[in-house]
Amino acid sequence: MEVERVQILIVNDHDEARNDIRRILEQEAEFRVVGEAVNGEEALNKAKRLLPDIIVMDDEMPVMDGIAATEKIILNDPHVSVIIISMQSGPEYLKKAMVAGAREYVVEPINGQELVDTIKRVNYAEKIRRDKSMGKRKSVSQDPQIITIFGAKGGVGKTTLSVNLAAHLANKTKGKIALVDLDLQFGDIPIFFNVVPRKSIAELVQERGKLNIQLIENYLLTHISNVKILPAPMKPEYAELVDAENISKILTILKENFDYVIIDTPPYFQDTTLTALEMSQQLLLVMTLDLPAIKNMKLNLDLLHSLNQKNKSKLILNRATEHLGITIKDVETSLDFFIAETIPSDGKLVVTSVNKGIPFVLSDTKAKPSRSIDRIADLVIHDKGYQEDLSQKYRKKSLFGKMFG
Missing domain, CATH: 3.40.50.2300 (Response regulator)
Known part of the structure; x- marks a missing residue:
């Protein structure tokens, strides 16, 4: 044939x-x-x-x-x-x-x-x-997943989400979790876990031997949460050593050997980021309730649409509060895109977590942001939270309101 x-x-x-x-x-x-x-x-x-x-x-x-x-x-x-x-x-x-x-x-x-x-x-x-x-999306429990977390602008909390989601998935699923720091110039995931890398992805891509899981394992840091971390280069200038082809090979191997591969990205599009987006099964887009973030997210959603990546995107609103003059409904109307989940604002919890190097989902499991991470993990595990899922939910709510006032 x-x-x-x-x-x-x-x-x-x-x-x-x-x-x-x-x-x-x-x-x-x-x-x-x-x-x-x-x-x-x-x-x-x-x-x-x-x-x-x-x-x-x-x-x-x-x-x-x-x-x-x-x-x-x-x-x-x-x-x-x-x-x-x-x-x-x-x-x-x-x-x-x-x-x-x-x-x-x-x-x-x-x-x-x-x-x-x-x-x-x-x-x-x-x-x-x-x-x-064609509706052939597989169940996460049956198929390993690459999950890319992308921020519309710097400072919206994408690294905080990446770290806490990875730690929570490791505990919740008991699966194998890899966390890749793809913010190649200024990645700081090891700081969030209070671990010190001796080598990074920059040294990995310079290895002369054939790239395989045994070689990659030598570059992964293992955290007490059982998350394995592939650190970003330790100097900004080393970012040039890592290209899209390197990322494609590394992610392919990680997906074959881990249940979830979580990718933290820089707040802009470049060839390595685009490769991660293409290879991902789910995209978590992070934003905050301020006009620059809304403007940037609008542009990014348009770009993701042109790349045919919008259909696998889920919007996460971080530092959600009702006291900033902009409502969730305002954001959804402006973006023409439903918000899948919100993370409440709790600066003291988050800053303390970062300074101690302990993800807050591990240090305070009952805190409101921790419960939000748990709901986001459910969206990832059950492959839910897409626009078609949310539009059906809103239609049901609307019908219930019409029937019962």
Whole structure:
């Protein structure tokens, strides 16, 4: 039986570049180049006719550039995956491509193996998304989960949530929990656990041997809660040593060997963060009740929608209080997105917890924030809290109100 091959459309206005890409891709038995285009307008027409799985798209072309073409192609067919190739490496160009709907962003000069690996990773992620859209989401108890925690801006409490959720899941499920600090420049998860790392993910990715669980275990810190921690680099400049390909390999291995892999992220999009988002089964988005956080979350939800990641997102409101002039209903209306769970404000508990290096779910299990973490853990364990779940709950409440006043 013939294996179904990945259908690829190459879009580039330079003959030599198209030929080079074709040569790279045709060496892979699972790839099939179905066509070529010399500008965005031709790509738009051929995408409709050829129905490729992947489009390898140059960003700078005459008639219609790659970014504009990507946006139009994705609007016509959300299931096609576009990989942008560009000479520009700045974060503003990456964000522009992702907002347009691109799945990945590769900087020239092209490395053949990097391009092949990127196509395979993007195609696999799209298959997972399609399975979810067809209602094939598996139960967490049966399938290991990668849970990424992302903050709309700095200071919203994503690390606090990551640490306490990991510790609580370890106690509640008795499963194997890995906590990855993906805030590569300023990650401080070890401080929250009062442990001192001797080596980090930066040293791990420089290992010459084959990456496997035995090697990764040598870099994991084991906390008394049984959470195993992969620390961020110990100096900001070492963050450059860790790339998206490293993260993809590490997360794949961790998922094969742990029940839950919790990922703490920086408060901005970069290639390593995007890889974590793509590979995650659940996303917990953290925000607070202030206008900058609401504005940033609105932008992030729009971007996640363009990346086809919004459907697996759950919104967590941290430091929830009714005395700030903004209500939960105001936030939900502004974002057009339901809040899955809230964590009440308790500065004394949280600051004391951080200063002592003891997660508050362990030091004070009856505190209101601890009970909130327990409810969030239930959402994770039972794979609930998505917008479809919440909209059904609100519809039932509305019906009950109409019936009984």
